[in-house]
Amino acid sequence: MPMESEVELLLRNAQLRDELEPYLDEAVDLVSIRHMSLAEENEFLASILAWERAPTLPISQWFEPELKLPKPESLTDIEVSRLLWQTIHQLYSQRIVLALTDHLSDRQLYCLIVRDILPAYEKRIAEHRNFLHWHCLQDNDMEGWLKYYATDSERDQWEDESGLEAPDKQSPPYPRQMPRKPSNLN
Numbered sequence: 362m363p364m365e366s367e368v369e370l371l372l373r374n375a376q377l378r379d380e381l382e383p384y385l386d387e388a389v390d391l392v393s394i395r396h397m398s399l400a401e402e403n404e405f406l407a408s409i410l411a412w413e414r415a416p417t418l419p420i421s422q423w424f425e426p427e428l429k430l431p432k433p434e435s436l437t438d439i440e441v442s443r444l445l446w447q448t449i450h451q452l453y454s455q456r457i458v459l460a461l462t463d464h465l466s467d468r469q470l471y472c473l474i475v476r477d478i479l480p481a482y483e484k485r486i487a488e489h490r491n492f493l494h495w496h497c498l499q500d501n502d503m504e505g506w507l508k509y510y511a512t513d514s515e516r517d518q519w520e521d522e523s524g525l526e527a528p529d530k531q532s533p534p535y536p537r538q539m540p541r542k543p544s545n546l547n
Contacts (some may be wrong), residue, residue, distance in 0.1 A: 370399040377406040381413070408491075415486045421479040423455045428479060433472050442467045448474055453540040456491070461498040463533030464509050471533075473497055490540045509533040 365373070397405065419533055421428045428451060433441060445467050449459060452474075459478075478495055497503055507516055507527045516527045 364399070367399070370403060370496050373403050374406070376397060377403060377410060381406060381410055411486050412484060412530060416485040417482050418485050419480050419482055420457065424451065425484050430471075430475050430479065433468060441471050445474070446472045450540065452478070457493045457495060458542055459497055459539055461496045462539060463511055463536050464505055465497060466535055470497065487505065504528055
C-alpha cells in the first residue's frame with residue numbers, strides 16, 4: 362500500500378472531522394491528538410467514526426446464520442465439551458476473546474455463553490482490529506478473582522486497601538488454552 366501524501370492525509374482528516382461532527386461531545390476533547398502524527402490521528406478519528414456508526418446487535422447475530430446453541434440440559438458432557446470448543450473458536454473468528462474461564466467447568470462456561478454472551482448487545486464494528494474481551498468471572502466475585510487470577514502484588518494491594526486477608530491462592534480447577542488476541546495488534 363503506497364504511503365499517503367501530506368495533502369491526502371490533510372484532506373482525509375478534514376473529511377473525517379466533517380463526518381464526526383454530529384457525534385462530537387466533550388468526551389472527544391479528553392483525548393490529546395496533538396501528540397499523534399496525522400496518519401495516527403486519522404486512524405483514531407476513523408475508529409471513533411466506525412464506533413459511532415456501528416450497529417448494536419446481540420452477539421449471536423454477528424454470525425451468518427445466527428449462532429444458536431442447543432440448551433445445555435439437552436446435551437451430554439461430551440457434547441457440551443465439543444460444542445464449547447467449537448463455539449469458542451467461532452467467537453474468536455468474530456474477534457471475541459473469553460478471559461478468566463479456568464474456574465468454570467465446560468458445562469458452566471457453555472451455560473454462560475448461552476445465557477449471557479450470545480444474547481448480549483454489543484457494538485459490532487466491521488473491519489476493526491480490536492477484540493471484544495469478555496471476562497467470565499462475575500464482577501462482584503472478588504474471592505474468585507483473588508483465589509485464582511490475582512497476582513501476588515494485586516493480592517497484597519487488596520489486603521492493604523481492605524484490611525482483610527485474601528483467600529489462599531489456588532490453581533484454577535479447569536485450566537484451558539484459550540485463543541488470545543495476537544500480541545502484534547493493539
